[in-house]
Every structure is written in structure tokens, then in C-alpha cells.
Amino acid sequence: MKERLSREVIAMRVAKELFDGAVVNLGIGIPTLVSSFIPEGIAVIYHTENGALGFGSVVTSEEFEEKADIDLVNASGQYVTPLPGMCFFHHADSFLMIRGGHIDITVLGVIEVSEKGDLANWMFPGRGVGNIGGGMDLAFNAKRVICTTEHTTKDGRPKIVKQCSVPLTAPECVDLIVTDIAVIKVTKNGLLLQEIAPGWSAEDVQQLTEPELTVASDLKEIEL
Amino acid sequence: MTTNKLVPTFEEAVADIPDGAIIMIGNFAGPGGTPYYLISALQKQGAKNLTIVANTAGGTGLTLDYEDHKILFENRQVKKVIATFPFSTSPSRPSPAEKQILAGEVELELVPQGTLAERIRCGAAGIPAFYTPTGYGTVVAKGKEVKWFDDRPCLLERAIKADYALVRAYKADNMGNLVYRGTQRQFNPIMAMNARITIAEVDEIVEVGDIDPEAVVTAGIFVNRIVKIKEDPGFPRHLERSFRVRKG
Numbered sequence: 373m374k375e376r377l378s379r380e381v382i383a384m385r386v387a388k389e390l391f392d393g394a395v396v397n398l399g400i401g402i403p404t405l406v407s408s409f410i411p412e413g414i415a416v417i418y419h420t421e422n423g424a425l426g427f428g429s430v431v432t433s434e435e436f437e438e439k440a441d442i443d444l445v446n447a448s449g450q451y452v453t454p455l456p457g458m459c460f461f462h463h464a465d466s467f468l469m470i471r472g473g474h475i476d477i478t479v480l481g482v483i484e485v486s487e488k489g490d491l492a493n494w495m496f497p498g499r500g501v502g503n504i505g506g507g508m509d510l511a512f513n514a515k516r517v518i519c520t521t522e523h524t525t526k527d528g529r530p531k532i533v534k535q536c537s538v539p540l541t542a543p544e545c546v547d548l549i550v551t552d553i554a555v556i557k558v559t560k561n562g563l564l565l566q567e568i569a570p571g572w573s574a575e576d577v578q579q580l581t582e583p584e585l586t587v588a589s590d591l592k593e594i595e596l
Numbered sequence: 597m598t599t600n601k602l603v604p605t606f607e608e609a610v611a612d613i614p615d616g617a618i619i620m621i622g623n624f625a626g627p628g629g630t631p632y633y634l635i636s637a638l639q640k641q642g643a644k645n646l647t648i649v650a651n652t653a654g655g656t657g658l659t660l661d662y663e664d665h666k667i668l669f670e671n672r673q674v675k676k677v678i679a680t681f682p683f684s685t686s687p688s689r690p691s692p693a694e695k696q697i698l699a700g701e702v703e704l705e706l707v708p709q710g711t712l713a714e715r716i717r718c719g720a721a722g723i724p725a726f727y728t729p730t731g732y733g734t735v736v737a738k739g740k741e742v743k744w745f746d747d748r749p750c751l752l753e754r755a756i757k758a759d760y761a762l763v764r765a766y767k768a769d770n771m772g773n774l775v776y777r778g779t780q781r782q783f784n785p786i787m788a789m790n791a792r793i794t795i796a797e798v799d800e801i802v803e804v805g806d807i808d809p810e811a812v813v814t815a816g817i818f819v820n821r822i823v824k825i826k827e828d829p830g831f832p833r834h835l836e837r838s839f840r841v842r843k844g
Contacts, residue, residue, distance in 0.1 A: 422782040440832040442628035443778035449625030462785040464717040467710030503681040509710035543733040
């Protein structure tokens with residue numbers, strides 16, 4: 373049994389994509405973990421839909437009594453900490469930042485992602501209902517969309533598919549897919565397999581992926 | 597002093613809300629910025645067939661299990677909800693709205709969050725409609741006019757106008773100037789500017805002149821009624837502490 377990367381390691385790999393000064397919005401799930409693994413020497417500016425920029429880390433359970441404050445939360449409803457230079461604004465300005473292309477990178481979760489970079493991540497599978505929230509504006513309008521996911525569903529079906537079978541968040545929006553076994557770039561010519569988890573081969577990854585992958589000439593093991 | 601917008605009780609502040617009103621409610625993921633006492637008074641008041649415009653439909657389970665406008669659904673006061681996040685994140689704990697939407701008892705208009713914010717802002721600003729790229733090629737585009745701008749397809753979205761807005765702020769003066777605290781701000785300022793009648797619940801009321809004019813977020817002309825919260829909401833909240841922090 374080849375080992376898959378943990379959610380934390382996926383988040384660690386995504387964190388390598390961030391750059392100093394980047395304005396970053398993290399979605400719910402694996403994406404929120406990214407903030408724990410920002411490389412040394414890099415300071416990113418976090419944006420949250422509910423109107424804050426430049427806040428700090430999520431309040432831990434040990435810090436709860438002292439630091440949790442219902443007037444300082446991120447889009448997942450988690451308490452966050454203040455930082456010097458932080459600022460607040462209302463929802464229309466918050467989405468002006470998103471729609472206007474002022475968010476450098478967003479990291480979003482996945483229900484399905486297609487070979488063209490179509491992303492579906494808002495309709496709960498099996499429930500027939502879903503929350504669009506701020507994800508649709510982010511997927512359409514952030515400068516770079518990175519999505520993170522386990523490579524397959526719990527029952528082993530590919531989450532990277534030829535065509536999404538559930539309602540889309542946005543068509544042709546994803547730039548990079550980071551999974552628990554691979555890093556795949558979405559290009560005009562389809563999906564480019566760039567990195568694989570230790571112990572996995574390109575063929576192994578292809579077997580769990582519905583569309584055909586092009587293997588990068590410089591394919592390498594995922595580096596953290 | 598020509599105006600005094602202070603209303604002594606939440607009950608009096610919502611007394612005239614009629615059946616069928618369109619009501620905006622400040623709300624996001626958690627109790628911060630939700631005007632709970634006004635919502636609670638509206639539940640007691642009992643107006644029916646309401647259209648609620650809010651980020652969620654209440655009871656989404658994102659954080660603490662707190663009371664919010666889910667109580668209006670429990671009390672069967674809502675006929676339609678315009679929201680971005682109407683369903684509970686926990687399938688085992690569906691919200692009251694979710695059950696009523698799925699049973700066809702409440703109509704849902706599901707909207708991307710940026711589009712909801714802009715529809716509210718435009719309604720306040722006298723702009724009847726606008727184009728946005730968000731939603732093209734998705735279920736959101738259904739029935740909407742598409743127009744291309746700069747090689748990008750965009751959807752025509754209509755502004756929303758409300759009869760009432762229930763908003764939450766930190767501080768007010770008698771003229772209705774409002775200041776918010778942290779992420780409490782969210783939808784509250786744009787809803788305050790939108791509605792025909794805006795009712796604010798606040799922690800503190802200060803003398804006119806005591807709020808720095810540079811710091812006013814919602815201009816007093818937008819606010820019709822102000823009610824002061826008399827007791828602590830009981831959530832972790834540190835009103836004595838500023839979010840201002842300095843390096844080192």
C-alpha cells in the first residue's frame with residue numbers, strides 16, 4: 373500500500389506557492405491549514421470575505437479564554453488574532469477586492485475538478501443542496517486559483533474528471549491542483565503532472581485520474 | 597438637537613414591521629455582527645410572510661450553536677430567503693430554514709456572496725442593475741441576460757431594495773452615526789444604507805460629537821432607530837480591548 377500525503381502535508385506543499393506580500397484568501401477545509409505552514413521569511417496578507425485584511429493566526433484551544441473574540445473571525449467562523457496593520461471593511465468592499473482582481477491567490481476545496489480546470493465545490497454530494505458563499509466570486513476572479521483535495525473520493529472514485537457531474541463553482545478557473553499523491557498544473561493543452569508523492573509512479577497517479585495526464589519532462593517527487 | 601433616534605426597547609423598535617416586509621439582517625459566520633435582540637423582538641412581534649435577505653438562513657452550524665434568525669424560520673414567519681449560505685454544514689443538524697426550503701414551504705434565492713453584497717450596495721446607491729462575471733456558466737446564470745465586456749461574459753444582476761434593515765453596530769450617537777467593531781461590520785453598513793427604515797442595535801450610545809467624524813462608517817442619515825443592548829450577549833467578547841496592535 374503506497375502512502376498518501378496527510379492533509380497537513382498537502383497544505384505544506386500549497387504554502388510553497390505563496391510569495392511575500394501576496395494577498396491570500398483561504399477556503400474552508402484543507403485550505404485553512406495552509407496558514408500553519410507559511411515558509412520562513414514570507415509574510416502574506418490574509419483576506420477574509422467578512423471584511424478583514426492582514427489578520428494573524430487562528431486562535432488555538434489553549435488561547436481561547438484569553439484571545440477568542442466574536443468580533444474577529446475568518447470566513448470559516450474561526451477566531452483569529454489581530455496583527456499590526458490589520459484593517460476592516462464592509463462586504464461590498466471585500467468583494468470589490470475579490471471581483472476586481474486584487475486577490476493574488478485563493479486556495480479552495482474540491483468536490484470535482486475537470487481537465488479544463490472547471491471547479492465544482494459547493495453542492496454537498498448526496499444532499500442535493502449547497503452553499504455558494506464567497507467561493508464562486510473567488511474562483512471566478514482571484515488572480516490564481518489553487519485547489520486542494522484527496523485524489524479520490526472515500527469510495528475510490530477519481531475527483532479529477534473529464535467533465536464535472538455536479539454543479540460548477542466556476543468553469544475553467546483552476547490553475548494548480550494539489551492532491552495527496554500529485555501536483556498537477558492545468559494548461560491549455562490539458563493536465564500536466566508535475567510532481568508525485570514518494571513511492572508513487574506517474575502510472576499509479578494516472579490510474580486514479582479520469583482524464584489523460586501529460587507527464588512533465590522534469591517530473592519530480594513532491595518537495596516541501 | 598433636533599433628532600433623537602433612541603428607542604427604549606427592542607419591541608418598540610420593530611413594532612411597525614408589517615406582514616410581507618422585505619427585511620435585511622446583518623449576519624455572517626458566528627454571532628458577531630448579528631442583531632440578535634432585534635431578531636428576537638421580531639419573532640415575538642410575529643410579522644408573517646417575510647422576505648429575509650441575509651448571508652445565511654440562520655443555524656448553519658459553522659461555529660458555536662448560537663441563536664440567530666433561524667428563530668424566524670422556526671416561528672414560520674418567512675416565505676422567502678435571499679442568501680448565499682442557507683444550508684447547515686452539518687447534515688445531521690439541518691437548519692430550520694433547510695427543512696422548510698426542501699419541503700417547498702420557503703422559497704430560496706441562492707446568490708453568490710459578492711453578488712449579494714453588490715445587489716445590496718446598488719440598491720442603496722440608486723443603481724438598478726449591474727454586470728458581473730461571477731456565475732456565468734453555472735446555475736446562477738439561469739434566466740439572466742449575458743453580455744460580454746473585455747472578452748469576458750458577464751451576468752446582469754438586479755439590485756435589491758429592503759423595507760427594513762436590522763443591523764448590529766458597536767457604537768452610535770443620537771444622530772445615528774455608527775461605528776463597528778472588527779469583523780462585526782460585514783454586511784451591516786451596506787444594509788443600513790439600503791433599507792427604507794434601518795434599525796440598529798448597539799453596545800454603546802455616546803453624545804453627538806463624541807464619535808470622531810473620520811471614524812464614522814455609517815452616516816447617521818441612514819439610521820432611523822437605535823436601541824442599546826442592556827445585557828452582555830454571553831459570548832467571548834472583549835469590549836474593553838481594542839484590536840489595535842503595534843509591532844514589537
